[in-house]
Amino acid sequence: MSTDLNPTFSFESIRDEFPILKREVHAGIQLTYLDSAATSQKPIHVIEAMDHYYRNTNANIHRGVHALAEEATFSYEQAREKVAKFIGANKSKEVIFTRNTTESINLLAYTLGRSYLKQGDLIILTEMEHHSNLVPWQMLAHELNLRLEFIKVTDDGLLDLDSYDHLLKQNPKLVSFTQMSNVLGTINPAQEIIKKAKEYGAVTIVDGAQSVPHIPVNVRQLGADFVAFSAHKMLGPLGIGVLWGREELLEKLPPFLGGGDMIKKVYLRSFTSNDLPHKFEAGTPAIAEAIGFGAAIDYLSSIGMDRIAMHEQNLIKYAIDELQKIDGLHILGPDASLRGGVASFVLDGIHPHDVAQILDGDGIAVRAGHHCAMPLHDRYHIPASTRASFYLYNTINDIDVLVKSLKRVAKIFG
């Protein structure tokens, strides 16, 4: 991690680099953005990198020999190298660009389903998965007659590792889980889960959509076979995500989408697949988005993921302390020390949509609903929750604004 820091650096000062944070959302009311687990805001560096690409370099990649095509190809592949370095991958060809985490996991479900998984095989997931690490496996299980089992979640919002040990004895072929819950904020013991899965010879997939943007993640230390994440949750643009996989496993998988760029040779009745990573990148990719993503990674690296994680830890500690003081408010999930910057809660007798609507009146953006984790809400016997989530540009003041507004919610419904 590059930590060549400006001595005057402060998280407060970087807010100036995010233009959207200056806007008013209602007349005279400034935005307080607490919805980064849904999507993060973008620093000017990312916006300018994409603007620069469209003004100066725009061309299709990998085929053209003209100057623009060469520059575009170079920038696109440079972004891949930045991603590889950021997550500690051995080689940049282990980094596949997809649309987002969801597409990365679907890619795996499709290709593992056509090569590795057979009728009756067991897949272990957890009860805290986002729908994107649940529905693709349900679809595949339906098609191939696979079994799905789930690591239980405790009342405190932690994975029940005893239930995992029990499931492992049934010899799973695949273990796929989130490293950080998008609802509970829980940071799961990923290394331990993966190590145990390996003892039983299972392939492991980590949904890193929430973890990679917020805590240091090194895929080699993690020991996983595959890790999926999205650019837009880590200061990058929408529409581009990553599947990282071990080279030897990616080599074994069949291709995913068919079309341009994923082939070496095409005949009327057959084709041969291209080398990694292009084998999994059919069609013209999101080139400007890859370049914007590269700029986002430069930005995160210049601050340092350790420092970002520590900042969010300070915010979540303060947030949980303050939220707990509100009458009738119940926070989902574990102690602040065991989670990232996510706090979901329910207020007695007040629907989360009403909470979110009143907070919006004070310029506060939070998320209300089931956050694409319906089974987890069923687990806690609630239809929905309100979620505040933090990132590097949030401050203690944002939490004070939130708490003040929540007290107003309680008053309206009191």
Add this chain to the structure above:
Amino acid sequence: MDDLYRDVIVEHYKNPGYKGILDPHDISFEDENPLCGDHLRIDLRVDENNKVKEAAFSGHGCAISQASADLLLESIIGKSIDEVKKYTKNDVLELLGIELGPVRLKCALLSLKILKAGVYGLGEASDDLVEEE
């Protein structure tokens, strides 16, 4: 923004007049808003002249969806089923007396959608039901 939570809405949410289940009933329909998981069921009893005699809603949802259900049912008591079939989005918005963005509009119109699917005897509730008579 707090206009959304006018006293009338909070009052109908906290103390609904038509919350419950009618058993037996002549018409009953239930559905949900998949966006937020709100679930609503509406039961009606009609008299010999095909007029709404009693109405009740049950389920869970936000203040907007619950208050609009309560106000809607209050307004159809004594009306004929043919009149109820003519209810549209504007009738509900008039009852609520607020302006809503596209997301909250779904909350406000869930009860109308369910009511109309029920009175038309449809198998499923479609969003078109709230637009047309």
